[in-house]
Amino acid sequence: MTKTGSPTTxxxxxxxxxxxxxxxxxxxxxxxxxxxxVLQRRLQxxxxxxxxxxxxxxxIVTIGRRGSSDHILTDVEGLGARIIETDRGGEVTYxxxxxxxxxPILTLPGKRGGGMTxxxxxxxxxxQLLVDVLSELGLIxxxxxxxxxxxxxxxxxxxxxxAAIGVRLARARSMHGFAFNVDCDLEWxxxxxxxxxxxxANTSLAAEGVDVSIQEVVDLLVSHAxxxxxxxxxxxxxxxxxxxxxxxxxxxxxISDQPDSxxxxxxxxxxxxxxxxxxxxxxxxxxxxxxxWVKVKLNTGTDYRRLRSTMRDxxxxxxxxxxxxxxxxxxxxxxxxxxMILGERCTRSCxxxxxDTRRPELPDRNEPERVAEAxxxxxxxYVVVTMVARxxxxxxxAELVAETVAAVRRRLPTAxxxxxxxxxxxxxxxxxxxxxxxxxxxxxxxxxxxxLQRAIRPSAGYTRSLAVLCRAKSSGLTTKSSIxxxxxxTHTEIVQTLADLNAVGTDIVTIGQYLxxxxxxxxxxxxxxxxxxxxxxEIGESMGIGHVEASPLTRSSYHASQAAEAVKDVxxxxx
Numbered sequence: 191m192t193k194t195g196s197p198t199t200x201x202x203x204x205x206x207x208x209x210x211x212x213x214x215x216x217x218x219x220x221x222x223x224x225x226x227x228v229l230q231r232r233l234q235x236x237x238x239x240x241x242x243x244x245x246x247x248x249x250i251v252t253i254g255r256r257g258s259s260d261h262i263l264t265d266v267e268g269l270g271a272r273i274i275e276t277d278r279g280g281e282v283t284y285x286x287x288x289x290x291x292x293x294p295i296l297t298l299p300g301k302r303g304g305g306m307t308x309x310x311x312x313x314x315x316x317x318q319l320l321v322d323v324l325s326e327l328g329l330i331x332x333x334x335x336x337x338x339x340x341x342x343x344x345x346x347x348x349x350x351x352x353a354a355i356g357v358r359l360a361r362a363r364s365m366h367g368f369a370f371n372v373d374c375d376l377e378w379x380x381x382x383x384x385x386x387x388x389x390x391a392n393t394s395l396a397a398e399g400v401d402v403s404i405q406e407v408v409d410l411l412v413s414h415a416x417x418x419x420x421x422x423x424x425x426x427x428x429x430x431x432x433x434x435x436x437x438x439x440x441x442x443x444x445i446s447d448q449p450d451s452x453x454x455x456x457x458x459x460x461x462x463x464x465x466x467x468x469x470x471x472x473x474x475x476x477x478x479x480x481x482x483w484v485k486v487k488l489n490t491g492t493d494y495r496r497l498r499s500t501m502r503d504x505x506x507x508x509x510x511x512x513x514x515x516x517x518x519x520x521x522x523x524x525x526x527x528x529x530m531i532l533g534e535r536c537t538r539s540c541x542x543x544x545x546d547t548r549r550p551e552l553p554d555r556n557e558p559e560r561v562a563e564a565x566x567x568x569x570x571x572y573v574v575v576t577m578v579a580r581x582x583x584x585x586x587x588a589e590l591v592a593e594t595v596a597a598v599r600r601r602l603p604t605a606x607x608x609x610x611x612x613x614x615x616x617x618x619x620x621x622x623x624x625x626x627x628x629x630x631x632x633x634x635x636x637x638x639x640x641x642l643q644r645a646i647r648p649s650a651g652y653t654r655s656l657a658v659l660c661r662a663k664s665s666g667l668t669t670k671s672s673i674x675x676x677x678x679x680t681h682t683e684i685v686q687t688l689a690d691l692n693a694v695g696t697d698i699v700t701i702g703q704y705l706x707x708x709x710x711x712x713x714x715x716x717x718x719x720x721x722x723x724x725x726x727x728e729i730g731e732s733m734g735i736g737h738v739e740a741s742p743l744t745r746s747s748y749h750a751s752q753a754a755e756a757v758k759d760v761x762x763x764x765x
Contacts, residue, residue, distance in 0.1 A: 220246045241294070254278045283382070339351055354369045426686060466645040572607075588617075607631075645712075674703075698737045701739070736761070
């Protein structure tokens with residue numbers, strides 16, 4: 191049983207490679223405020239794409255440009271909330287679970303078609319958007335005493351604020367947006383003076399007796415936003431999935447025990463796949479013969495054996511071996527390898543990855559010098575250094591990555607170095623340690639499309655990965671990311687992911703076919719054909735990505751040197 195896909199089977203009027211729709215809507219789930227802020231700034235300042243980012247935040251109190259910490263009445267940090275000063279308009283407000291936050295990143299028209307953007311008109315349009323949604327939910331809403339925001343029963347004796355608005359405009363591009371109370375803990379508003387207004391109460395849809403989920407509100411809001419900002423109401427929409435349905439784990443265990451379906455996959459992983467809409471039952475059976483285009487011939491030539499001997503002699507680990515890379519023979523016989531540092535055990539358990547997930551050992555402080563010695567023996571001109579995720583370390587392993595870059599450059603001053611890093615927990619200080627080492631290419635893999643993130647890589651996240659790439663690009667680095675296909679995604683979702691990577695300025699993208707490393711891992715849902723990869727390369731590069739390396743056997747470090755050269759050539763042509 192061989193399942194293949196065609197790039198046109200699910201393409202729904204989405205010519206993203208020709209400029210795309212006017213509005214890209216992304217439901218991002220629960221997102222750290224810092225990650226959202228970094229992503230917004232990148233999209234506002236370095237992209238012409240129009241986005242509507244929808245999400246929830248953990249408990250947080252933000253202080254706008256006109257705000258004062260005096261309006262924080264309680265030790266909110268002691269209660270688990272962070273306090274962040276931000277560059278939006280307005281004063282102090284609260285974000286937390288059960289609140290829908292929307293960040294429109296738009297190019298806005300000037301006053302009467304020219305001149306500066308009309309901020310008041312834009313804020314009024316946001317208010318009207320929320321008023322229209324509330325009207326569909328049966329609530330009368332509007333503005334109260336010319337104050338920014340949206341109130342329920344604004345003309346009554348008991349107006350109640352249900353949404354706050356704070357924006358920032360620069361060069362006709364918007365960021366920040368609105369916070370819409372769906373079913374949040376309203377007690378948090380009593381711990382601050384929300385938006386400087388102590389005279390009116392705050393409310394939510396739940397408090398007003400409207401029984402509706404966040405997703406139902408998102409659907410309504412996107413429909414109205416499409417009419418407001420989309421082209422003919424059409425938007426390019428996708429998002430992460432955080433399943434809330436109760437699953438029958440007895441049934442999932444039964445499916446897991448069937449070798450011809452999702453056999454071997456744990457009920458927990460199978461449950462996440464079900465919630466993400468992946469049909470594991472009818473996936474490609476594990477023992478199915480692979481198509482010819484994903485078969486690799488054994489070729490243990492002289493250079494392959496020499497390189498393997500060097501790795502063993504210096505007690506080094508390569509991702510080529512640990513991750514079961516299909517290109518190991520080609521790359522090793524070509525004298526190229528990707529060094530994997532910080533041990534061979536990862537603290538995360540992604541559904542596609544073969545790397546060992548037992549408790550890791552302490553880092554070896556001499557490892558950077560051994561990597562440099564191996565690179566020198568091999569006389570490498572291009573060195574790729576990757577890492578396992580080390581969430582057990584305070585800096586996630588950042589210091590050792592930076593030391594490895596420095597060690598290689600001491601031994602091989604003319605060699606270029608690419609680092610493939612984890613998200614380092616999103617820690618900006620840890621990330622900066624790696625950025626300050628100035629790798630020639632900073633690689634961080636997004637791995638899969640938004641919908642499958644929670645199922646495939648539960649300890650990571652779509653927004654966080656985009657934020658890592660944003661931070662790296664803002665530090666002046668050449669950036670790179672990778673997409674693995676064949677785990678349940680659609681063609682449209684691959685194009686959407688390419689669009690998002692392009693919007694944050696990613697220079698290099700690799701796309702390759704997923705090969706199930708064991709019966710315990712995510713099943714292969716389909717074999718994409720070589721022509722599909724060619725098509726994605728054309729789409730990605732036509733969007734503006736400097737180089738897309740795409741083929742069934744492509745992996746993140748495949749042809750890494752050639753990709754870096756291709757991007758350099760693209761940049762030179764722009765000068």
